[in-house]
Amino acid sequence: MTSFSLLRVPYVAQREILCNMTPFDLYFLSQSSKRAKRLVRHSPMKKFGIDLIINGKEKAGQLIIKHGNITYNFVVVSTQRYVDPGMFQIDEKDGDYYYLTFFDDVPTQMKVLMNYFHEVFEMKLSTVALAVLNKQTLKSIIDMITSRQPEIQDLKLQDIEGPGLDVTELLKKVRTVNKLWIDLKLKSGIEEWGVLLNVNRGITLTNANGVTAKLGFNCGNNSMFFLYVSD
Amino acid sequence: MSVENAPVVDVDEAAIPVEKKMYYRFESNDKKEFRVSELAIQQSETLNRLVEAMGYTSEDVENKPAIAIENIDGKTLKLVFQWCEHHKGEAIPVDDGSVPKIVEIPEFDAKLMDIDNGLLFKLIWAADYLNIVQLLNVSCKKVANMAQGKTPAQLRRVYLLPSDEEDEAAKRAAQEAQDPRAREVEEEFEERKRQGGNSFF
Structure with a gap:
C-alpha cells in the first residue's frame, strides 16, 4: 500500500483533497484518529443533508447523505458478535451503499451516528422517517432532534406503538418546512397549535405556499388530525 | 451584409506578418532550464502575472537570464510545464462551490501523474505555489481516490496519519x-x- 503525507500538503491542497472525497471516505477518515477528525472539519460535508430512516420491523436503519440528486447510503444493522460498543464492520455494495454492522441496537446506533455527523461535520437532518418503534425509542430520537435543530424539511411518523402517543413536543419544537406525514394515534387536545379538522387517514393537503402536509390519525371512533402549516 | 454577399478578396498569406510565438525561459532550483510557450504559461496565474510584470520582449527572453523558480526542482517543473503545454488555451476552471466536487482525470493527466507519491507530493506543492488551478484539481483528485474503499486503519497508513x-x-x-x-x-x-x-x- 503506497502512502501520501496528507498533513504536510498546503492547506489549499488539503482542502481540495477533502472536497474530492465521498462522504463514505470522509466518515472513515474521521474515524482513523482525533487529528483526522479535526482535519475533516475543513471538508464540505456540512452542505449535505441527512435523511434518517428507522423501521423497527426491519431491524435496520438507513442514513442517506444527500445533496441534489447525489446520495450516499449508510445502512446500519446490528450484531451481538462484537463486544465493544462503537466497533463496526464495513461491507460495501454497489458503490452507493455501505453496510455498517454494529454491536448496539439499530436505533441507539443511529443516534450515535447522527450525533457524530452533527458534531464532526456540522451536518443537519433533512428528513426523518420513523416507523414501528416503541415509545421509549421514539422519545430518545425526538429528544435528539429537538436538541439539535429548530426545523426539518420532511417528517414521517408511522405505526408507532401505543395509544395516546405524544409527539406534540417534537412537532412544537421542530418546524416541519416541507412535508409532514403522521399515521398514528395521538393525544387529543392539540388544537392550541394547529388547525383541527376531520379527515380520512393519509390525506394530502397543500397550502397556498405550496407546502404539503400528508397526515391523519385515529383517536377512538373519531378521525382527527391537526395541520401545522409552515410559513 | 451577409456572409454570402461579402466581397471575396484574395490574400497573399506570405504578406501577412506572422506573430512570432514567444517562449519564456525558466530555471529550476537545480539549474535545469525550460522553454515554455506564452499560452502555456497562462495556466499558471503566478507565472502569468510574473511575465506580465516583467514585460519582456522576444529579445529580452533570449538575452536575459532564465527566470528562476527557486522552490521547485527540475523533475517536478518538467511535469508542470508538460501539463501546461498540453492544456494550453483551455479555460481555467472556477470553483462554483458545488458539492460533491466532480473532477475527471483526463488520460494524459493520468499518465503524467503515474509517478511515485513523493513526486506527486512535490507536484501538488508546485501546482499550489504556481497557482495552476486545474493541475491542483486533478492531482488532489488522485490523492482523494486513494481513500476509496479503505477502513479507518488503512486510511491512517495511506495518509501517514499518526495514531x-x-x-x-x-x-x-x-x-x-x-x-x-x-x-x-x-x-x-x-x-x-x-x-x-x-x-x-
Whole structure:
C-alpha cells in the first residue's frame, strides 16, 4: 500500500483533497484518529443533508447523505458478535451503499451516528422517517432532534406503538418546512397549535405556499388530525 | 451584409506578418532550464502575472537570464510545464462551490501523474505555489481516490496519519524538549507556590 503525507500538503491542497472525497471516505477518515477528525472539519460535508430512516420491523436503519440528486447510503444493522460498543464492520455494495454492522441496537446506533455527523461535520437532518418503534425509542430520537435543530424539511411518523402517543413536543419544537406525514394515534387536545379538522387517514393537503402536509390519525371512533402549516 | 454577399478578396498569406510565438525561459532550483510557450504559461496565474510584470520582449527572453523558480526542482517543473503545454488555451476552471466536487482525470493527466507519491507530493506543492488551478484539481483528485474503499486503519497508513497514541507521545516529547532552564524555572515556581511563597523574585 503506497502512502501520501496528507498533513504536510498546503492547506489549499488539503482542502481540495477533502472536497474530492465521498462522504463514505470522509466518515472513515474521521474515524482513523482525533487529528483526522479535526482535519475533516475543513471538508464540505456540512452542505449535505441527512435523511434518517428507522423501521423497527426491519431491524435496520438507513442514513442517506444527500445533496441534489447525489446520495450516499449508510445502512446500519446490528450484531451481538462484537463486544465493544462503537466497533463496526464495513461491507460495501454497489458503490452507493455501505453496510455498517454494529454491536448496539439499530436505533441507539443511529443516534450515535447522527450525533457524530452533527458534531464532526456540522451536518443537519433533512428528513426523518420513523416507523414501528416503541415509545421509549421514539422519545430518545425526538429528544435528539429537538436538541439539535429548530426545523426539518420532511417528517414521517408511522405505526408507532401505543395509544395516546405524544409527539406534540417534537412537532412544537421542530418546524416541519416541507412535508409532514403522521399515521398514528395521538393525544387529543392539540388544537392550541394547529388547525383541527376531520379527515380520512393519509390525506394530502397543500397550502397556498405550496407546502404539503400528508397526515391523519385515529383517536377512538373519531378521525382527527391537526395541520401545522409552515410559513 | 451577409456572409454570402461579402466581397471575396484574395490574400497573399506570405504578406501577412506572422506573430512570432514567444517562449519564456525558466530555471529550476537545480539549474535545469525550460522553454515554455506564452499560452502555456497562462495556466499558471503566478507565472502569468510574473511575465506580465516583467514585460519582456522576444529579445529580452533570449538575452536575459532564465527566470528562476527557486522552490521547485527540475523533475517536478518538467511535469508542470508538460501539463501546461498540453492544456494550453483551455479555460481555467472556477470553483462554483458545488458539492460533491466532480473532477475527471483526463488520460494524459493520468499518465503524467503515474509517478511515485513523493513526486506527486512535490507536484501538488508546485501546482499550489504556481497557482495552476486545474493541475491542483486533478492531482488532489488522485490523492482523494486513494481513500476509496479503505477502513479507518488503512486510511491512517495511506495518509501517514499518526495514531492518537503517537500524537500523545510526540506531544510529551515536545514538552520534554523545551528549554531545560525554562523548565527548571517553571518547576521552581511551582515549588514555591506549593510552599506558599509570596514572591518568586
